[in-house]
Amino acid sequence: MLKLYDNRLSGNGYKTRLLMHQLGMPFEVEWVDILKGETRTPEFLAINPNGRIPTLVDSDYILPESNAILCYLADGTPFLPDNRQVKGRILQWLFFEQYSHEPNIATVRHWLAHLGYDADDPQVLERQTKGEMVLNLMNEHLSVQPFFVGGDYTIADIALYAYTHVAHEGGYDLSNRPALKAWLDRVANQPGYVTMDAD
Amino acid sequence: MLKLYDNRLSGNGYKTRLLMHQLGMPFEVEWVDILKGETRTPEFLAINPNGRIPTLVDSDYILPESNAILCYLADGTPFLPDNRQVKGRILQWLFFEQYSHEPNIATVRHWLAHLGYDADDPQVLERQTKGEMVLNLMNEHLSVQPFFVGGDYTIADIALYAYTHVAHEGGYDLSNRPALKAWLDRVANQPGYVTMDAD
Numbered sequence: 422m423l424k425l426y427d428n429r430l431s432g433n434g435y436k437t438r439l440l441m442h443q444l445g446m447p448f449e450v451e452w453v454d455i456l457k458g459e460t461r462t463p464e465f466l467a468i469n470p471n472g473r474i475p476t477l478v479d480s481d482y483i484l485p486e487s488n489a490i491l492c493y494l495a496d497g498t499p500f501l502p503d504n505r506q507v508k509g510r511i512l513q514w515l516f517f518e519q520y521s522h523e524p525n526i527a528t529v530r531h532w533l534a535h536l537g538y539d540a541d542d543p544q545v546l547e548r549q550t551k552g553e554m555v556l557n558l559m560n561e562h563l564s565v566q567p568f569f570v571g572g573d574y575t576i577a578d579i580a581l582y583a584y585t586h587v588a589h590e591g592g593y594d595l596s597n598r599p600a601l602k603a604w605l606d607r608v609a610n611q612p613g614y615v616t617m618d619a620d
Numbered sequence: 621m622l623k624l625y626d627n628r629l630s631g632n633g634y635k636t637r638l639l640m641h642q643l644g645m646p647f648e649v650e651w652v653d654i655l656k657g658e659t660r661t662p663e664f665l666a667i668n669p670n671g672r673i674p675t676l677v678d679s680d681y682i683l684p685e686s687n688a689i690l691c692y693l694a695d696g697t698p699f700l701p702d703n704r705q706v707k708g709r710i711l712q713w714l715f716f717e718q719y720s721h722e723p724n725i726a727t728v729r730h731w732l733a734h735l736g737y738d739a740d741d742p743q744v745l746e747r748q749t750k751g752e753m754v755l756n757l758m759n760e761h762l763s764v765q766p767f768f769v770g771g772d773y774t775i776a777d778i779a780l781y782a783y784t785h786v787a788h789e790g791g792y793d794l795s796n797r798p799a800l801k802a803w804l805d806r807v808a809n810q811p812g813y814v815t816m817d818a819d
Contacts, residue, residue: 470757470760470761471716471720471757482705482708484708484709484712485712486711486712486715486716486719487715488711488715489708489709489711489712489714489715490708492707492708492711493704493705493707493708493711496704496707496708505692505695506681506692508691508692508695509681509683509688509689509691509692510683510688512685512687512688512691512692513683513684513685513688515688515715516685516686516687516688516714516715516718517670517685519715519718519719520685520718520719520722520723521670523719524719524723558669558670561669562669
C-alpha cells in the first residue's frame, strides 16, 4: 500500500492526500511533527535528505516534492492527461505554484498562523505584496475559464487549491475576487473531495 | 519555428536554450531586457501575464515557466524518458530546483551580480546559509551517481546546471565539493553543449 509521510498543517501534503482520495487509491499516513523537528532527524533524512514532507513511499520507490508526487500518481489519468500541450500547461501552473504562489501565500500563512510572526513584520508585508499580485493573476485567469487548464479539473487545480483555500490565514482577503472564490467552490464540489483535516 | 523570449542574465532562459541545442531544434530568440522593465510592459504581459522570461512560443501555443518548457520540449526523448518512476524522479529535482535551489542560488547571484546588494546584507546571508545546504545535498547525491537521475543525463541535470555553474557569482565556493565540480564538467562535455552566452 502507498504510504505518505505528512503533516496536518501542510497544504503540500493535503494536495497529495486529496488526489489519492479522488483517484480512489488506498494509502496510509505517518504523521510527522514539523514544529518538533521530526523532519530533521537522522531517520527522516535517510528517507528524504531534503528534510521535507510530503514524501511518498511506493514499495521501494521514495518520492518527495508534492507536485512531483501529484504527477507520479496522476500520470495518464484525467488529472494529468497524456497530451503534450495539456501536460505543458499543467506543469506551467505547478511550477508557478511552487515558485510564485507557495513562498508568498503558504509561507506567510505559516509565519502568521503557526510561528507567531507579527502582521506588520517587513518580511510578511513584502511577501503579501507579491501574494496579492499572484491572487489577482489567478482571479483574472479564472474569469474566462472554470479551471486552470481549460474546462477540466486537473492536478493544476489541486496544487493551487491547497494553499489558496486557507489564504485568509496568511492575511489575504478573497472577497473582492469573485472568479477565484467561485473556483474554490467548484473544486470543493468535485467527486471524492476531502477537507484538509481528513486522513 | 520555435521562438523564445529570453534574457542573457537568466539561467532559467539558458536551460531552455541549452536543451534546444542538444535536441537539435532550431529556434529564434527575442531578447528582453529585464532590468529595463521590458517584462512588465502591456505588450509582454499579454504574452505572459506573470511577466517573466523565458517564455516559449510554438505556433499559437505560448508556454512560460522554464521547467515546464524543458518538460514540453523533452517529452518522450532520452532527456525525459516515458517511464513513470524516472519521470517522477526528474520532476522531483525540477521542483527542488525551483523551490530550494533557485531562490537561494540564483536570487543571491542576481542581487549581488546585477542589483548591487552588499555581500553582508542580512537577506543575502540568510539565503546563502540555505544555499550552502542545497549545494551540500547536491554534492552528497552526486558522490554515488554521475547524474541526478541515475546514469543518464536528463533535463534534471540541465535545470540544476544552469545556476549552479554560476553560483560563484552569488558568493558560493564549490572547491570543497568535488562530486559537484566533477558533475559540472560532465555536463559541459555533453554533445551539443553550449555556454550561457550562446544564442
